Amino acid sequence: MIQPSTRQQASARLILLRHGQASLGTADYDRLSPLGRQQAEALRARLEAARMLDSAVVAGSLRRQRQTQALLGIKGAASIDESLNEYIVDQLIRSTVEQAASLGIEVPDDRAFADPASYLTTFLEWFPTVLDLWQSERLTCAQNGLWSDFHRRVTSPIPHWSARLAAGQSLVVVSSAGVISTAVAHMLGEDLAWQRALNVRLYNASLTELSLEEDGRWSALRINCVDHLDSAAITLA
DSSP: OOOOOHHHHHHOOEEEEEOOOBOTTSSOOSSBOHHHHHHHHHHHHHHHHTTOTTSEEEEOSSHHHHHHHHHHTOOSOEEEOGGGOOOOHHHHHHHHHHTHHHHTOOOOOHHHHHOTTTTHHHHHHHHHHHHHHHHTTOSOOTTTOOHHHHHHHHHTTHHHHHHHHHTTOOEEEEEOHHHHHHHHHHHHTOOHHHHHHHHHHOOTTOEEEEEEOTTSOEEEEEEEEOTTSOGGGOOOO
């Protein structure tokens, strides 16, 4: 078997991409908006400039993730991995509202729930509280199950990613903010507060790039990078 050279190993990268903007505030959130498609095309240009279009690519099975993957135009092997699917955000929020009294927390008012796109800042400021409640198992959400199970699922591909990079092969992963922030926090040894902060700050079509050191540790080269997007095209949801 041919072993990868040290140079090949050093140049291999794990590229984690958040999907383009989905359709917040519509009857079908799980599809790219027109802007989301433009963001995905900007990602394609970024990957092409970095000579990453021949790498393998894997995405979750949610439509917004698959649509982003398709627009990248990557020529390497493409696959779907359901472990990269996002938790159901609206179900976490709904469960929190239903249990707010027993949890002793305040929730956004009805105007915010009637128009989430306009009140996005309100929800982004509040959502780390929701995540903290779920992560500490004070919040019960039948649709999403336990945080520990979600964490176990989304980190399960990491040994495979490590093996690819150790063999000198780069990989592009397309997923969502919750999945990417959880996986990156796990790989870098960061705590849950760090994960929650990244979760709500991860831009649509952002690029996070990691490398694998010789001792098996992950190193972050860039996190939540959007310099391939025009300022008007930078969105959080």
